[in-house]
Amino acid sequence: MFTTIGLRAALKSSAGALCSAASVKPWTSCSALRSAPTASRVAGSFAVPPPVRHYARVAKKKKTGPESQLSDLPPTMLMLDYAAVPLTQTSDDIVKRLLSLELASHSEKLQLKKEQLIAKVQRDESDHSSVEVKVAVLTARIRNYQEHLQKHHKDKANKRRMLMAIDRRKKLLKNLRLVRFDTFEKVCEQLGITYTFPPEYYRRATRRWLAKKEFCIKVFKAVQKQRAQQRMEMKQSLSSTETEADKTKAAETQ
Known part of the structure; x- marks a missing residue:
């Protein structure tokens, strides 16, 4: 119980x-x-x-990168293949939207940007292989690589392609500057390129090279000091010989 x-x-x-x-x-x-x-x-x-x-965390702000080179293309613009077709101008709005840049791929937009840059620098309408046109095409390609690498900075293959395109453009601009300087200035101004002169000499600064350079500087200073002393001795000897010659002349005249 x-x-x-x-x-x-x-x-x-x-x-x-x-x-x-x-x-x-x-x-x-x-x-x-x-x-x-x-x-x-x-x-x-x-x-x-x-x-x-448990309080909520503060929302992270999205990083806004630099403005793309394709941002100035209006979405209502027709694609490059259909811009010259007269039938597209009389079609309805749905067809125009399907053929516009709003639904176009990135490669089609990039091709249109290349044509715009080429139109700024080409000599005439039939010019498609001059140095200016090649520089315009490489400029559009380089800027496209730069925008891609800002989002995907570990893409080594595209980084290598970008560096190769930059080297190719440097060679073309260097030759154009030597041959036709006025055209070179016009191309740089129209495409927004800042041309920097390459260094005359470049060498990797190793410890051995730095030590050798410091030793060579010391030797050069010592040689300069020795030569200055020799010049002073030469001047003193010349002045002494001149005084002796003057004395002998004075004695002869007397």
Whole structure:
């Protein structure tokens, strides 16, 4: 009989503890409930710690990169293959939208940008292989590679292609500058290119080369000092000989 009374008391106390735990606010963390002190249970009561609030993190701002070279192309412009077709001008808006740059691929937009740059520098309408046209095509390609590498900086293959295109454009501009300087200035101005002169001599600065350079400078300074002393001695000897000659002339005249 006493055992049944004890079991009933234990069941009542556990039921009270469950009810108090169920009354905990929903934002209370499970770890806080687990870490609550168990020694404070007294006749169906349960000590609940204060609720733990989890605040939202601040939203990260998206990095805005430099403006693309294709941003000046309006989306309503027709693609290059359909711009000269007269039927597209009389078609409805849906067909024009399908043939416009709004639904065009990146390669089609890049081709249109190349044609725009070529039109700025070409000599006439039939010019498609001159140095100016090659520079315009390489400029559009280089800028496309630069925009791609800003998003995917680990793309080594496209970085190599970009450097090769830059070297090719440098050679073309160097030859154009030597042959026709006015055309060179016009191309740089129209395409927005800043031409920098390459260094006359470049060598990797190793420890051995730096030590050798410092030693050569010391030797050069020592040689210059020695030559200056020799020149001073020569001047003194010449001045002494001149004074002796003057004395002998004076003695002869007397």
